[in-house]
Amino acid sequence: MPAAPKTSAEDIVAAALKLLETRGLDAVNMQAVAVAAGIKGPSLYKRYATRDLLLDDVAREGLLDLEARMGPARTVAAKARAYRQFALERPQLYGLLYAAREEGGDLVARRGEVAKPIIEALGSLAAARLLTAWLHGFVSMELAGAFRLGGDTEKDFEWGLSRLLESSGDARG
Amino acid sequence: MPAAPKTSAEDIVAAALKLLETRGLDAVNMQAVAVAAGIKGPSLYKRYATRDLLLDDVAREGLLDLEARMGPARTVAAKARAYRQFALERPQLYGLLYAAREEGGDLVARRGEVAKPIIEALGSLAAARLLTAWLHGFVSMELAGAFRLGGDTEKDFEWGLSRLLESSGDARG
DNA sequence: ACCTGAACACCGTTCAAGT
DNA sequence: ACCTGAACACCGTTCAAGT
DSSP: OOOOOSSOHHHHHHHHHHHHHHHOGGGOOHHHHHHHTTSOHHHHTTTOSSHHHHHHHHHHHHHHHHHHHHTTOOSHHHHHHHHHHHHHHSHHHHHHHTSOOOSSSSHHHHHHHHHHHHHHHHTOHHHHHHHHHHHHHHHHHHHTTTTOSSSOHHHHHHHHHHHHHTTTTOOOO | OOOOOSSOHHHHHHHHHHHHHHHOGGGOOHHHHHHHTTSOGGGGGGTOSSHHHHHHHHHHHHHHHHHHHHTTOOSHHHHHHHHHHHHHHSHHHHHHHTSOOOSSSSHHHHHHHHHHHHHHHHTOHHHHHHHHHHHHHHHHHHHTTTTOSSSOHHHHHHHHHHHHHTTTTOOOO
């Protein structure tokens, strides 16, 4: 007899995302995700052959959220601020986005999608790499507590941003 | 009867570092590190209460290596190149350096030490944060394969570096 | 087709006992 | 003091059996 699914791909990824932000990456284990999605651990393997593949899908969903967040921002500066806000609001998810895993997956390509609007707006691959590297580095270090001692992180972000956008023709957001 | 140690802190960290670079972070487990250092798994807990504390010590050693590598470089540009070379040569170790773990540890402070010479040379905390954020972001993305498609990574690095050091009074290395 | 309980391997960690 | 074997908990993963 054909069997009715008790859950869906959306529910599974949503359950994993919730566990990730509320209890951290370690809490996103196959058993916990499965139960949160209404099934048992082993059943999850019908959909994801390994935990890494599940995490890839979680990251993919996170990248879509990030793109949606940056999309409406018209200037590069506004996109950069939206990027940072996303990382500050969902630090565990942001950490997952840049934790390289599966070789076979297309995560690397999907990460590249985030940078595309910036490359187009700046009109230069080198300039886009300068900005995106700084952006990723800045929020990574901020999340890791690297700026804990002294200084005004907010001001440093804005200062760096305007410094990097100098003479690049981007309207100030 | 007092018992003679079969190994030393140096041997343990060295064994862990070797496992890290040759077989990745997952291979740095308590059993494997212990055996590589000449003892059995449970004995390692006499020196490190948890695996995370062992990894903290490995990261601490890695940061000392990184500082030693950057030390001789006289200009900020040369320090930045040394930083990148270190990351490219020891990617697994570099990944470990910036993977936040123990709250109680002093790793965050030790990471700050690496930036100190750059802050001093540039004479501005904001300018140092701009450069170190870009540096960390650039090599992180490079290691993660973000620059896989198109462009000349080497040239982009040099371009970004000179762009960031413009009008900062740093002699070209 | 999809779900489940039972089982296995591996790893972090503890502990009582050895020297 | 430091080392060890045995044991436990937890988790990723497999599999035979259910519907």
